[in-house]
Amino acid sequence: MKRITILIAAFFISIAAQAQVDRTVMPKPGPAPEINLKTPTSFKLNNGLKVMVVENHKLPRVSIQLTIDNPPILEGNKAGVSSLTGSLLGNGSTNIPKDEFNEEIDFLGARLNFGSQGAYASSLSKYFPRMMELMADAAINPNFTQEEFEKEKNKLITGLKTEEKDVSAIANRVQLALAYGKDHPYGEITSEETVQNISLTDVEAFYRDYFVPANAYLIIIGDITIDQVKQLTEEYFTSWTKAVPPSFSYSQPINVPNTQINFVDLPNAVQSEITVQNIVNLKMKDSDYLAALVANQILGGGAEGRLFLNLREDKGYTYSSSSAIRNNKFVPTRFTAGASVRNMVTDSAIVELLKEIKRITVEPVSEKELKNTKAKYAGRFVLALENPQTVAQYALNIETEDLPKDFYKTYLERLDNISREEVQMAAQKFFNVDNARIVVAGKGSEILSNLEQIDLNGKKIPVLHYTKNAERTEAPNYESSVPENLTANEVISSYITAIGGKEKLEDVDTFLMTAAAEMQGMQLDLEIKKTVANQFMQDVKMMGNSVSKQVLDGDTGYMVNQGQRMELSGEELLKIKAESAPFVELQYLTNSDISLDGAEMVGDKSAFKVKVSDDKTIFYDVETGLKLQEVNIAEMQGQQIQSTFTYEDYREVNGILFPFKLTQTMGPQSFEFIVSEIKVNEGVSEEDFK
């Protein structure tokens, strides 16, 4: 027997001597590697805090992660209190003032962050004892002051305000509220009103109730010893008072009996946010958990997913389309698939989304899709393991998700064993086109009539209407309140009369305006000069330095953006030219291409809507005739970007009314320009347009 082995070995050697490897063939991967995960050493303090230690002496550094694994918390009419508590933690302690605390961490080259349900610190291992002390001190003896509370509360409210018109933020909030219900921790809505209800006492109470050790894990990874951790944890964390958080009951979310569209009308939307969602019960410990991830990856995971290939690459509806499946051990959760699409293709995009979700449930995925997806998924999984935070998360998941101890050790092998059938079964179980909510936030006047025509299984999908806060509402009424026979040119004419009359306007040869706005504490200066001879100059300066400048002189022009100069040509040149006249409306008077597109509310005023071009719409006050708002649409990186100018505070200069407050809104950003000077027929020279 032994001899045979030697013979075989010799046989192989002689072969190897001739051709050691066959390099004409690409090497096949070896068997899926076993994950060499460190098993944490664990112990528990008397107050309930569980400590996990992963010794890793490769580098002299340590990370400390505190995670409190509480069930979801219902905040009710004080929604926002958890977020405020998180912001107020980590600002020093009752022993060390805030500035001193932060300065010390800087000096140590370390970092320390808090959230409402945990904290994270990292440093060199030699500073680990001090970092443990600082984290424990800040966690157990928080420095809650009225001053910081007011500051954080204002920040939170400012944040909520910037979301007021943000289509994707509204869409997200409505999706959650509809999926879970507004009286569920995941569905409740934080509003300015609920934040105003919060006092410092509420933050203190929230901290006392929920920042407690019963469900807390302290995970320490790095160049430390278990003994050192034991000693330090006992020294610094023993004083954390033992307590269990209060528990609630709340309703269980369920799927709708029949697929429906839940529509939120947002008149300012240039894109529709579409999400197809259904409720799933998926926990990490479920046997089909990995198959569900793979199915989702094939359907809508990134640039190789079917949704991306169909809705972006093939149809060009959107910049990106993807899907996501979530897991949660406490409550049912969501599967979502969606995209942000141009208004005009909203209904078509829904049809394609439903088609792709359906297809993966009725047809098995291809061998190649499965193979490449597994390889990518496995690679990503394995490469991510290098990050200590990933390792910590896995140790924590095993503990909190009740997973088998070898869950991650066998992860790649299990991934590799998944069959096409298992992927299809997971898709059938978790992706649901027949009991789905299709949440659409978009501009009803342009998309609603098409939304009402979408078929599913031979029936029209019903459309239900909701407000921005997920309350049921009536279908919007788009019937125009425009008097019969009124034309766009007449609207323009009454605007011209309102600001001073055609004759006065025609006397204007040059126009100069300077205005200023503030952005994050910095001043933005705006200067505009125009003449009737197709000359235009607009310069935006930040702290005295020009950041954006556009110049037009007759038929030539250029722009300079952050130091980069570009000559204007083609469409850009025409666009600027169209804006260059001191009063563009004088040209609209006789322009037969403009059209009156109904009436809409602008703020609390009703306004006539005049469509000047595909990219430009202007709103004129029905009552006073004044220009209220201008909406421009531009295409940037495949997304349609809308910018809005609002005109207010009209004042007279040389017998003509000019707006002295201009607000420009673009996405979540908004600049309020206050005009300091307007000059007519003075202060402009030829040099300005060179």
Add this chain to the structure above:
Amino acid sequence: MKKLLLRSSAILLCGITTFAQEVNYEEYDLDNGLHVILHQDRTTPIVTTSVMYHVGGKDRTEGRTGFAHLFEHLLFEGTKNIEKGKWFEIVSSNGGTNNANTTQDRTYYYEVFPSNNLKLGLWLESERMLHPIIDQSGIDTQKEVVKEEKRLSYDNSPYGQFLPVLGKNLFDVHPYKDPNIGYMKDLDAATLDDVLVYNQKYYVPNNAVLVVAGDIDLTETKKLVKDYFGPIPKGNTITRNYPKETPITTQKKATFNDPNIQIPAAMVAYRTPGFTERDAYVLDVISTYLSDGPSSKLYKKMVDDQKQALQVGAFNISQEDYGMYVVFGLPVGETTLEVLYTEMEEEIEKVRTTLISEKDYQKIQNKFENQFVNSNSSVEGIANSLARYYLLYGDTSLINKEIEVYRSITREEIKNVASKYLNTNQRLLLEYLPEENPAN
């Protein structure tokens, strides 16, 4: 009081625990001269296979610049056994990532894979070294790609030309005078023969180091390395004999106009020693002191307090034969470049004439230590460092010892090095200006 005590005890601990960070490795040569470094780290089942070739922008003849960078592109085109255009697909459908980069001194190619694809990584790199397909059509394609890259990263990019401009003004005879990416006319003039000769000269095992790092079995890996790389023929010995520069002894002035900017930059630059010299390390420390972080000297004074500069920086561009030490500032509003030069020189002069404070010294030490630790936080990062220390510094063990060099630098030394290299008569004043003078 309690806090003070604790802080000093934490500093005391420092001497005891610093040796914890030891990167283990094994190194040897194959018969064909390929240097091999293996680093085993089984924490994560990933493996990096990388090859660093000792060839960079400076390895060129007059009229044939930019070749090393062109090769960074050419050597992804395909090999005798890898179909043209398939390289990236092979890597991603096997769960990996890859990339390459070129400096004036070396070129680095690498892949990261789950460790069951070690063989694949070795195959890819050995294919590249043994028999890449280099033909006219590949050269034509990649020349255009490189031109696009030049437009994107240099010509169209605000301040994108400052490195080539500094090189041109700080060097008269050494190849560092020419841009790493090369002159486009040189690339256009390059023939297939030129390119093939360059490949045969530099992309040979005896001019390279292979690093295999991560979750590997050492015995098996050695065998595979021998199998895949052993048959690659040895190349001729390379001698580098680049002209030496004569020291700068009187201040130089230069201006450059960049059409992509609106705010000028005041730059002060000095020619400094190559990166293996101890003085180069000291210059790194001086950069950190001057401009790293909001409490650094230049930043605190010029940006924070006096609001003269939008941005300031000091950095040591370290290279094999010579370094370039650069201090720059971008003016706010009406501030003139003259004012910036004066303010910058005032701080540099302080470093030349007075000792930095004990507290600043300690803070710098902490920063370097953090930087050092984090530079070794990924297997790919370690592979890169191992390759660099062997190939360019001639001492692989620096991966564990370099921090000792920084630690041994004294406050006196900082002062001495500053007064050795950073004098006003040794400097280049480069006014980096917008194309046209601003209207005001």
